[in-house]
Amino acid sequence: MSILDVRDLQTHFFTDAGVVKAVDGVSFSLSAGEVLGLVGESGSGKSVTGFSILRLVDAPGRVVGGQINFKGQDLAKLSDREMRALRGNRIAMIFQDPMMTLNPVLRIETQMVEAVRAHDRVSHKAARDRAISALAKVGIPSPTERLAAYPHQFSGGMRQRVAIAIALLNGPDLIVADEPTTALDVTIQSQILAEVQQLARETGTALIWITHDLAVVAGLADNISVMYAGRIVESGPTDAVLTAPAHPYTQGLLGSIPGHGRRGERLTQIPGMAPNMARLPDGCAFAPRCARVSDTCRSSAPEITTFDGRRSLRCFHPLVPMTSSA
């Protein structure tokens, strides 16, 4: 059974320059314990998708359409109070920049204890004990002493570990991790990746891992959804998508990962720039940068087609034969 089911999500920003369809018809679902990699270039709407799930989209943005079902309840129908009771409790989120996510003037203890006590009527002492064990779980040495510290006394990697510990505090069913390792250097990145993977597996927490780097989710995710200009252009099991990408954009992302292509092959970059979300072209948003573009692509946008049973695609000119479409 799926614990999260997002259907045709539409989140728009009503700016002076016009309506920005940051998320434009995104659908995916996760079952308990599943790891979904949400991949795409910067600006493709990944974070907004994550914030839409937590109902934390900032003005001038608004969820204007679609449905988000979490464990069978429609999140849009919950009162603010009910939604708050869910946040940080059943659904947790980790942000991209560990330098900004912790309040600089509050001790780690304050910030962790409040996260427990926002949901559980436990004593300060009990909440504190939970914080200590969460810190230990994410590999922070001498957690009891570190509780008294302020965020600036931690390195970036350690701060992100604290944020992860906070996300784990209440044993959530789902964690939305929004590029949590992007701001960190490579060794720390892989350490944290491995730890989170292990923690998610141990606790059976479902994970949406947002990243712009396909390589990051390759060893982590069960399924991958590739986002471009507010839409999911390709999704499917990680192995299938990585070995036989169907969308030219996915292929482009793969081509820019070192060590992925065959030996001696040059790294390729997707030509052109990420699109201006306020003025998307008619037809397929990727058309201006696509090598396989045709007139059809410029005049009409491709719909979602499913194939291979578990894969789906938005493209008129797939790179793989579309077999057994369901």
Place this chain on the structure above:
Amino acid sequence: MLVFLLRRLAQSVFVLIAMMIVVFFGVYMIGNPIDILISPDATPAEIAETMTRFGFDEPAYMQFLKFVGNALQGDLGRSFVHGESAVTLILSYMPATLELAALGLFFSVAIGVPLGVYAGYKADRWQGRAIMTGSIFGFSLPNFWVGMLLILIFAVELRWLPSTGRGETVEVLGMRLSIFSENGLKYMILPALTLALYKASLVTRLARAGTQEALMQDYVKFARAKGVSETRILLVHVLKNIMIPIITVLGLELGSMIAFAVVTETVFAWPGMGKLLIDSILTLDRPVIVAYLMMTVIIFIFINFTVDVIYTLLDPRVRVKGEAS
């Protein structure tokens, strides 16, 4: 940190010297006190005798040097009118002004911070706009006018509070204060409110700007993602961050509150330093005017210094930089 403190100290000394020059010659220009000190029908001999006694016959620069020499020994002259040492005189009026400023400061925080935080939280709603419009009045209404309006409403019409003078006082730490007696406190409310109005508007605006900025920060969004209530976000996450700039500014403003309580004290006949200054100007009591201005400068310097220290204590980031250096 030490280097920083020493540099601040050196700056302060320069300011003090500059102020001495400006104050002394400024006051020297505003008139000859001899006209007031002796009766109009005094003989030229009597005038000359008085001039010599007060040292007015010497050239200005000599008078200045003498003044500086005495000042260095803590003697800022003797009041012509009261015959007392100017410093002692001012110090005896100071508790009244200090307690008025303290209560005014309390009012401005107690009014300004909640209004500002709320206005920042509801920045785009009518509540936020209404508060901001209100604060414009607080900024632009002249002090004496507000004072008289308050007297008219609360003293004359409603008869809730007394309008002039200082009520009962109790002796605390050798100072006579009215803030600790119920009757005395009643006398303080209207002048303190008058004094607070401008600062309250300032605090409202600061708190609003700070709140708006803090609410856009990731740490607020993260706190929301943790499920923390909006009330706690405002009262803990936001407030703790905005108090740093507010305390800084308020600390600096405390100086001006003490120094320029002049108008308010005059309107309410509050026997503080400000009223003493006005009376001294009217009688051309030169030593008191000079001493008042000099002490004001010293108060300012002292407050700025204290603010820096408090700021360091409040902001853990600054604190660590200090420890490191």
